[in-house]
Amino acid sequence: MATKEQAIQALIEPTINAMGFELWGVDYVAQGKNSRLVVYIDSDKGVNVDDCAKVSRQVSGLLDVEDPIAGQYNLEVSSPGMDRPLYTLSQFERFAGHRVQLRLRIPFEGRRKFQGLLIGLEEDEVILRVDQEEFGFPIETIERAQVVPTFEK
Numbered sequence: 001m002a003t004k005e006q007a008i009q010a011l012i013e014p015t016i017n018a019m020g021f022e023l024w025g026v027d028y029v030a031q032g033k034n035s036r037l038v039v040y041i042d043s044d045k046g047v048n049v050d051d052c053a054k055v056s057r058q059v060s061g062l063l064d065v066e067d068p069i070a071g072q073y074n075l076e077v078s079s080p081g082m083d084r085p086l087y088t089l090s091q092f093e094r095f096a097g098h099r100v101q102l103r104l105r106i107p108f109e110g111r112r113k114f115q116g117l118l119i120g121l122e123e124d125e126v127i128l129r130v131d132q133e134e135f136g137f138p139i140e141t142i143e144r145a146q147v148v149p150t151f152e153k
Contacts, residue, residue, distance in 0.1 A: 004028050008037065008068055012059050016041060019055060024080045025087040028069070035073035037063075040080045047079035082149040089121055089139055096120040099148040102128065104141050115148060 024040035056077040101115045116130035125136040
């Protein structure tokens with residue numbers, strides 16, 4: 001069964017792609033009247049505020065017609081940024097060699113949070129090196145993942 005985020009992604013992705021952007025990911029945070037739908041877009045040329053506004057208008061109209069979310073929510077369209085969240089195996093593959101932070105759905109060896117060097121993938125497992133030890137996490141066990149920005153001195 002598809003999650004709410006997956007259903008929304010399937011609904012809005014063709015529109016976003018037609019506008020020349022990549023749909024990076026979707027987060028829905030249910031908080032009553034303060035619920036938020038965050039849509040991350042990306043492009044080879046980067047994303048600016050005007051791009052987000054254009055996509056927001058198109059996606060908002062589509063969501064008004066299709067109405068996939070019951071109740072009130074705020075729509076936010078954003079660039080994934082330097083600390084971009086990672087959702088798919090292909091995104092994990094693209095960011096191999098970067099530091100990432102993971103939060104697991106259930107604890108592994110007594111903890112849910114891990115930070116380390118993203119080595120890459122082995123089938124559907126994300127391989128992370130933490131303090132000289134490598135861990136393989138099946139993607140479905142990862143609740144949230146994001147790149148940890150590093151700054152050169």
